[in-house]
Amino acid sequence: MNYNDHIVEDSIVSLNKFVKNNEWEGYDPYDGLNSKFTSFVSNKSKWMRIFIIQFNKKSPVNFRDILGVNKGIDVKGMGLFASAYLKLYKSTNDIEFLKEARFCLNFLKNKSLKGNYLGHCWSGNYFKYQSVKDKLTPKIPDIISTVTCASVFVEDYKMRDTEKSLEIAKSSADFIIDTLYVNNDGRSFFKYTPLSEPNTIVYNACTHAVMLLSNINEHIKIKDNKNLEISKKVMDYIISKQKSNGAWYYSETNTNERMQIDFHQGFILDGLYDFIKYTKPNDDKYMKALIKGAEFYKNEQFLPDGRCKYRWPRIYPIDIHNQAQGIITFSKLSDINPRYLVFAKKIALWTIKNMQDESGYFYYQKHKFYMNKIPYMRWGQAWMMLALASLLENERK
Secondary structure (H helix, E strand, O other): OHHHHHHHHHHHHHHHHHHHHHHOOOOOOOOOOHHHHHHOOOOOOOHHHHHHHHHHOOOOOOHHHOOOOOOEHHHHHHHHHHHHHHHHHHHOOOOHHHHHHHHHHHHHHHHHOOOOOOOOOOOOOOOOOOOOOOOEOOOOOOHHHHHHHHHHHHHHHHHHHOOOHHHHHHHHHHHHHHEEEEEEEEEEEEEEOOEEEEEEHHHHHHHHHHHHHHHHHHHHHHOOOOHHHEEEEEOOOHHHHOOOOOOOOEEEEOOOOOOOOOOHHHHHHHHHHHHHHOOOHHHHHHHHHHHHHHHHHHHEEOOOOOOOOOOEEEOEEHHHHHHHHHHHHHHHHOOOOOOOHHHHHHHHHHHHHHHEOOOOOOOOOOOOOOOEEOOOOOHHHHHHHHHHHHHHHHHOO
């Protein structure tokens, strides 16, 4: 073990202490409506709801106490913590991490929306959320949260051979296929929520679903050819949307693309990597797309010192979610190129040095002339816990 290993380990210990002291409860960048006052004043105005959410998200001063915004435990965040704890247990054999993972897994079981839908599924919001096109509530499952939570049960199955965990994950796969899959006009994709209009495709959400389906199929005795066929169709469509420089945009609506390049590039690469790993396709176009996308991610979206650009090509603010995703993706991709693990560690060390508070938590954003130090539990702490655990796991293979 070298000096840098101690930095990562010490960072994890400090972060976990902060998280447990707060009992996994905290604020979220988008929780502005989680208040009787803000809900009341914005009750009849979508644009007022959007303003309140964005004001709280962008302000470096935390007005949530004044506005009566309540803290909460984020379901997707608990999925991320559970995954991190399982990885840490695997890397360290520390039984405390296994206990914490089990606590998070039980939390996820209790928060499943299976009673309302055909299969285990989860909403990532403990609060109401409003955007220009969508309104989300804790009762509406979304594909990213469902994949995040279901994937932990796959990990739990692989580690402890628990059939119940695999059954939960398989149930989630059924929900995704039966409720979210769309095959229309030559386009195969997954809707973001059951209520989403079937004219909007979020690329990273689609590859997230493929990641889960591919992973599950690797660990069941009787292969589900339907899931494999759907996974291939969806991945083929997503690959077709890759740009010549290796990047993917964020989404398309009625074939009009939204140009946004950020940590979601890492999401897509993670899904593509797992699709290749678990389905072992004969066509090398998937690996070519993965390598091209990874090189764009590393060379264009990151600076040499380990900082990730906010949204390519814009540099600031340096966002903790961007940093965490870089560590996760390059740790995973080290299987195809060891230099990616070196870069993952560089990102981690820069982030620990520049964005971790003495109390253990990670800051939200580093702007050019100031720092937003609000300790968001899911956006910052959960993602960084998973990122550092992923780095440690891959270093100790």
